[in-house]
Amino acid sequence: MAYDLSFAREVYKNSEMGHWIKMCMQCGVCAGSCPLGPHWEHSPRQLFQMVRAGKKEEVLKSSSMWMCTSCYNCIVRCPRHLPITHIVHGLARYAMEQGMANPQQPTHRFASKVFWENIVATGRVGEAGLTMKLYFLDGLGAGIRMGLEMKDVALGMVKTGRLNPIPFRGKIKGYAGFQAMLQKAAAIESKHKEAKA
C-alpha cells in the first residue's frame, strides 16, 4: 500500500488548527489526561496518527471528537504545546462539513442542532428552550420521558428563580445585522477553504 498523505494534507489545510498535528510525537499524555478517556473509541493521539495514516473514514466517523468537554487538560499537559482541544473541535467540525459525523452522536446533535440553532434564532441562548429541544429531538414520547426524568432538576431551578419556565424569548435588537454577520462570516470561511483546496 502506498503512503498516501492526501487526507493529512486536507486536514492540515481545512480543519481548524489541523496543521499542528504534524507536531505530535505520540507520547499519549493527552489520552491519559482526558476526563472522558474511558468512553471514546480513539484517543486524541490515535486520531492524530490516523490522520497521518490517511484513515479518513475512521477519523471522521469516530465519535471521539464529540467526547471533548473542553476542559483543556490535554492542551496544558501536551509536551509540545499542541492546541489539542482546538484540533479536536476542528476535526469534529470538519467531520460535519464532510457529512460524515454520526447524526445520532448525542453531543453532535446537541452542539450543532440544538445549541447553535438556539443562538442563531435570537442572538442569545434561552436555556429552557435549549433543554426542551434537546429532550424532544427523538420525538414526543422520548421528550416526555426525559422531561420526567429531569423533572426534579427543573423544578428545583424554577423554584429558585434559575429557570424561566416559558421557553420563549425575544430577539436581540440588532438581530438583522447579527444574522447578516454570521452569514458573511460563513461565506468568508468557505471562500478561504475553496481557495486552499
Add this chain to the structure above:
Amino acid sequence: MKEYTFYPGCSSEKGASAANMENSVHAMCQMLGIKLHEIDDWNCCSASIGYAGGGELPRMALSARNFALAKKQFGNRDLVATCAACWLGMRETHERLEEDQQVKADLNEALQAAGLSYDGGIKTRHMVEVLIEDFGFDALKAKVTKPLTGIKVAGYVGCQTNRPFGVAGDNFENPQYLDKMTEACGATAVPFEKKVACCGGALAFSENEKSCALIRDILQSAVDNGADVISTPCPVCQLNVEVYQDKVNKMFGTRFRIPVVYYSQLFVLAWGGGWQKAALHQQVVPADVLKKFA
C-alpha cells in the same frame, strides 16, 4: 469607584441558571466600589461548543460583535466577564484577532454586514482577575465584617478559568487563587484533589451519565476532605455539581447533599451583605451551614 465594561452572558440573564451568580456579583461589586457597564444588545459567545455549528469564523464573529459594541459604547475600557466559558471564548477571539491580521480583516468584513467594525484594543478579563489584580487579597480581606469562621470550603476551580490561560499566573495543576479567596473570607480552604477536574461541562446536557460519574468523583473528594460547601467561579461547574446531586445519588447509591456556591456569594456574606444580597436563597441545595453569617 472602578469602572468596567461588562458582559454577563446567557446564563446570567434574569431567571437563567446562574442568576445566583449574577445577583451576588452585582452585590459584590456594589460593596467593593465597582461599576459595571453592561454592553447594550450583546449576543451569546457560543461558549465551548460553538465550534460545531459555528465553525471557526462565525464562532469568533460572535465575540467580535460584542467587542465592537463594547468599543462603540464604552471605548477601550476593560471588558469583564463572570462566566468562565464566556471569558475563555472572548479571550481566544481577542488573542487570535490581535495576533493575526488575516483573522482581524476577516472578522471586520463580517462585522461590516452588521454595520460594525473593531480594530482591537480591548482587554478581556475575568471577574476574579479584577478582584485579584485591581484590588488584591488584602483589600478583599479588609472588608470582612462577618468572617466565615469554621466553614470548610472545597475550592473547585474547575477547568476554564484555569486552562489554558490561567488566572494571575497560577499553576494549572494546583491553582491557589480560589483558596486564597476562601481564606480572605475567614473560612478554611480544605485540600481538594478534584480542584481542577472536569465536571463534564456542556456534555452534562448530551452525555449526562458520563458527566454524572465525573461529578460523583468531585463530590466524593469534597466530602472526603470534610468540606461543608464547595465554592467555584464557574457557572457550568456550579450548575452541574449542584443540580445533579440527586441523580448522582440515584446512579451510585450515594447520599450527597452539599451546597455549591460562588466565590462572590461568600464575599457578600463575609462582608455583611446578608442572605438575599448573596443570592443564597437561590441555591437548589440549600446552603444552611452559612445561615448563621446572614
Add this chain to the structure above:
Amino acid sequence: MADGKATGQTILVVGGGLTGLTAAVESAEVGHHVILLEKEPQLGGRVSQHNKYFPKLCSPSCGLEINYQRIRNNPRITVHTLAEVTKIEGQAGNYRVSVRKAPRFVSDKCTACGDCSRACSTEVEDPFNLGTAKAKAIRNAHAFAFPSHYFMDPGFAGSEEARKLVEVCPVGAIELDQQAETLELSVGSIVWATGWKPYDAEKIRPYGFGRHANVTTNMRFERLASPFGPTQGKLVRPSDGKEVRKVAFVQCAGSRDHNYLAFCSRICCLASMKQATYVREQYPDSEVTIYYIDLRAMDRYEAFLKKVEADSQIRWTKSKPARIDEDPATKDPVVVGEDTLTGVRYAERYDLVVLATGMEPMSSSAKPPADGVTQDAYGFVVNDGGPVIACGCSAGPVDVASSVQTGTAAALKAIQTALKAGGR
C-alpha cells in the same frame, strides 16, 4: 599542591566534576599551571553520587580516584574548594578573576580520623544524599571524598557544640574563626565545567513527587542503591521500608516537554536501564516497567540496551504517563496513562516509582559572571569564542565518556588560548 601563583599562562578550571577534573589534569600533565575551583567542599561532582556507571556498571569511585591520584601527584595543580567565581574581566590570555572562598572551619591538618563527626550530635540536611538522609554537621561528604579533610556546616560553626568539638580534634584542625576570603587571580584562559543539577521534580505536579511518599527521582535512587547511601544499598521504599518488588521508571519526567525542560537529557534512558538492573539483581523475583516515549540509547549504548532487554522481567511500555496517583491506604503509587502501542488505558500499581528527571545546566541559574558569554535557550554555555570554554554538562547534557572527551578538548583549547595570547 603547587604554590598556586597565577600567571597569564595559568589555566583556570571552574567546576570539579569529572569534566573539570579531566580538563585540569590534562592541561597540567602537559606542563601548564592549573587552578581548579569547586564550589562544594569536595571534588567529584554528580558522578560521586552515582552508585554505578553505565555501560560497564563499575563503581564511579575508581574513575574518580584515578583523577585524584593524578592531582595529588601533580605539583602544577592548585585546588580551591568552597570557591566560586564572582567576576571575570579582561581578555583572552589575560583575565582577572575574583573568587569568593567560603570558610571550611577545618584546616589541612585534618587527617579524616572521624572523631569530630562521631562526637557531633547535630544533624543537618545532607545535599549529597539529596534529602534522603541527614548528616552530621561536621563530616566528610562520603568515604572516598577528596580532598579528604572534613568540613563544617556554616550554620553550625557559631554554636556551642562546635566550640566543644574543637577540643575533640586530636590534631587541632578545627578553626572556628576562619573567614570568607576573596582571591584575585590572573589567568590566561578559563574552562567552564560547572555541570548540571537535577531538574526539580516537584514542578511536575501530575507526578506527585513531594506529595506521594513512594515517588522518587533517579538521583535519589542512585543514593538508595549505593552501599554508602542511607539504606546501605538496600532497595526499600520510603513510606514503610518495604522491599521494592515492583518498580516503575517514568522516562522524560519533565524532559522533552515545553512545560518543563524542553530538551532531551540523553542519559536518562540509559540511567533507568542501569537502575533497572539494580532492582533485578537485588530481588530476583522483582518486576520492572519502564515507561518511555521512545528509547534513546545513543550509538554504542545500543549494546547496553540489548543486554537489559534480554531480561524478560523488565517490561517496556511505550507511553508518557499522564499522572501518578497514590493509594491513601497503602501509599502505593498508581501510574495512569495510555499504552500507545495498543491504545489501552492503564492504571498500574507499584511499590515505588522512579522519575527519570533530566539534567538542568547549573549555568541556567548561575551564569558565568563575565561579559560576552553566550547561552542557549536552556542555559547551556555556547562555545563561540567568548571568555569561557565550556565542556561537559555545562555545554550540553552528556554522559561521562563525552564529559571526559569534551573536558580534554577544552584543555587543548585552553592551552592554545593561554599560549597564543600570552605572546608565545
